[in-house]
Amino acid sequence: MEILDEIRRLRPGWLRREPDLVFFNRSRSDWSRKMGGFWVRCANSPGQEASYVREMEGSLLEQAGQQIKDARKEMLDAGWKSNLSLSEIRASPKHPIKGWNGERVDAWRLESLVGTTYALSRPGHPYRDWLHPFVDVDRGLLQSSAWVEFWLHAVSVQALPRQWLRWGHSFAQRFRKVSPGSGGDNQLFSYLTETDRVITADKGFIDILEVCRPSAPCALPVGQLVPAGPEGAEATIAALH
Incomplete structure (x- = not known):
């Protein structure tokens, strides 16, 4: 939009x-409605909804990971x-x-x-x-x-902050070790324009957030690093309180 x-x-x-x-309105309704829409299905039957997404996207996430690895190698070689x-x-x-x-x-x-x-x-x-x-x-x-x-x-750039943020993450990622979640992290950056706080156990995500902050065309959320596992879940709940 x-x-x-x-x-x-x-x-x-x-x-x-x-x-x-016709298709646009049907898609937007499924995305936003509070009864039976996409996010409601994610909450009620996440496994089933994830299987639909996997079926539709196929190997896209794996392809994205390989592209990130190739871009990192190109950067290092240069x-x-x-x-x-x-x-x-x-x-x-x-x-x-x-x-x-x-x-x-x-x-x-x-x-x-x-x-x-x-x-x-x-x-x-x-x-x-x-x-x-x-x-x-x-x-x-x-x-x-x-x-x-x-x-x-x-x-x-002020009108298209998400374009800049996805590029900023993609570029900064080339200087860091690639993980299985790197492709998904790039998508998550699109949501930062409407986010107040990011709580994660992924130090790389927080590091890239801080690399982007000085140059970003929009305000970026506060980043908070928590431990992985159950301890991190407790820290997240405490932060929300």
Whole structure:
């Protein structure tokens, strides 16, 4: 919805005249309703709901973990050091592309262009489920110079904090040991814009939170490290009280 708001602000001509809201409204209702919706099913039958998610996503989490490992290896092979502020990281496409002005851009912009283009091209991807009802992405938009210019030069980081946070986590993760949960951690970062406190036994998650904090385009929650296991559960309950 943040991406849709930026399209409305900057490129209203991309919007459908008549949005196709049947699937959108059904999905949003399932996501938000308090009786029988997705989160209610998660609370009442988490094992069953998890099995549905596993069936739909297949090996996506494993693929994400491998991508993180490959990115970390590439970073180490290039001799990068984690001594730069995230606000200083710039990048450019490997080859000239129409819509790019030729200058290096904030790295989150390039990663968002690549990631969002891939997501909107993939049937069943959540980005496509939520955006395609409003924007027709199948008639050349994703291959256009206007799409490139939109991401690399036009959008506001303050309007798209989740894009920055996911990039920030992904970049900082490249300097840390990869764990089986690293791919999921990247998704969790999307929720930090609406979070007051993060309580976790994952020191790496807290470390990356603090790396992102000085450069983030939005306020970030307080991080609290607790022990793993039963002791951590007790510490979490105590913190909530």
